[in-house]
Amino acid sequence: MTRSANEYLKRILLSPVYDVAVNSDLQKLDKLSASLGNDIWLKREDQQPVKSFKLRGAYNKICQLSDAQLAKGLVASSAGNHAQGVAYSAKKKGVKATIVMPATAPDIKVEAVRNFGGEFVDVVLHGTSFEQAKEEALRLSKEFGYTMVAPFDDEDVIVGQGTIARELLEQNPDLDTLFIAVGGGGLISGISVFLKQLKPDLKIIAVESDESACLQAAMLAGKPVPLEHVGIFADGVAVKIIGEEPFRLCQQYVDEVITVNTDEICAAIKDIFDDTRVIAEPAGALSIAGIRKYLRTNPMQGKKFGGILCGANINFHTLRYVSERCELGEQKEAVIAVKIPERKGAFRAFCELLGGRAITEFNYRYSTDREAHIFVGIKLREGRQELAQLTESLGSNGYNSFDLSENEMAKLHVRYMVGGRPPSLLNEKLFSFEFPEYPGALMKFLDTLGERWNITLFHYRNHGAAEGLVLAGFDIQDTERGEFDQHLAKLGYIYQEQTDNPAYKFFLSDVNGVFEK
Structure with missing residues (x-):
């Protein structure tokens, strides 16, 4: 039997959750509000005894x-x-x-x-x-x-999560828009079924990681559908299929669904830390990432936006990754590849063209007697518009460059590998892999991969996540490609060919001088 919206409202009001839960603070993020020109309020579910809603x-x-x-x-x-x-x-x-x-x-x-x-x-x-x-x-x-005890697709669980809505309405009844993270849908369905009955003009926006957008997929299909693969960074929302009952409620009460990428999530973790000194887990920062992205595409001033810090159980070792990526998410940094002449003073001349901008990273690699290739990180004061101006300036001064700020392989692997091409031509093919991360997992991955094909390139870095990420090159003759593809299919790992990735061609491939926009 389908529970009515009114029944949900009554049960939320009568829920006994306060035997264990606290009425968490709704805190105004003063720095972020000033930066975005709107009032940004954050519901602090990190204050619960288990640091999560x-x-x-x-x-x-x-x-x-x-x-x-x-x-x-x-x-x-x-x-x-x-x-x-x-x-x-x-x-x-x-x-x-x-x-x-x-x-x-x-x-x-x-x-x-x-x-x-x-x-x-x-x-x-x-x-x-x-x-x-x-x-x-x-x-x-x-x-x-x-x-x-199901995590989200259960009416009693949805009722419990919906108690957040009661507190929100009491703490700030004037919110214009509320942004809510979505994994399996229990949180957003419980909150929206309550609030939309009492304040129907409140806009509710679902925020998903673009690596696990199961609600967006369900909305497009008209029913819950499984994703082929979910990402590993925002593990708290890494759900392959939205719950049946959460989806039914979301269809009725959610106004919009947006997705955010890893860099935007990292930037939101920093935003929350700057105002609260609390370190949100990636899933816990989704709502703030959504607010930032929404205001970039829908500029407005003087509105009241709410978000929910839904969890703060972050693996400490993930912080190094967050720190590396947050400024890319804020569009305060760009990483670019540039060809410079191989001669004395070329690097200094290049730096002069940057006009006093701070360099955050610089990787140099001799290419030929005529040119060198560099991977460089640059601080930006005015975001992507400034990067476009810089690219134009470099081009007019004879420096061929391209932007790697959105190239995931470059940011995950290549930036740590700049420095070597093979001395002779190889039939090299490049692949990225994911595998479950646990003690001994890397050796098991290598054992499973086998020794049939020579490995020509390999990079692995532990990011403190549940999945290991590897970039590997193989020397494969054209006549062996079909056999190799069959071998990969049998391994059972998630993989993607990266041979045509411009970052690989520019810095690591034996195809010297390849440069693609």
């Missing part, structure tokens, strides 16, 4: 269970925040719970689940993906009669 839905769900269900125990699958919410709630209610987490889950989140649950929670590490952990949780549920 997930506690609300998990606790409300458990409170609706019968004594018989509670006596048999609970089971949940999660890579992080939902697991912590269930563990905390189980301990509060004195109920046994089994939490299944993938072996790739960050140690900080695994230990947090154990600490929150104490003697009431057993943590089971199973598989290398959320889907494998979910399958194991379902198996345990069937075998032992445990009640599954």
